[in-house]
Amino acid sequence: MPQELSMHAAGPNDPLHGITLEMIVTELMDHYGWEELGRMIRINCFISNPSIKSSLKFLRKTPWARDRVNELYLYMRRQKK
Secondary structure (H helix, E strand, O other), X not given: OHHHHHHHHOOOOOOOOOOOHHHHHHHHHHHHHHHHXXXXXXXXXXXXXXXXXXXXXXXXXXXXXXXXXXXXXXXXXXXXX
């Protein structure tokens, strides 16, 4: 039963459910561009020779940075509505 609860908690009620990190980074980059992303979230993978691949590698290993990226993505989606 605990497994069902954790799956439900990350399920349809989670605004990021079904959205991959690659989709998030790509959409943010398309919307803001690397330069603006680097200003908004000061991490080297957005500032120094940025690429989707290097960003994904860093963000998968760095929870605090991924949290900031997720927050910015959710903010961007709210602003688009």
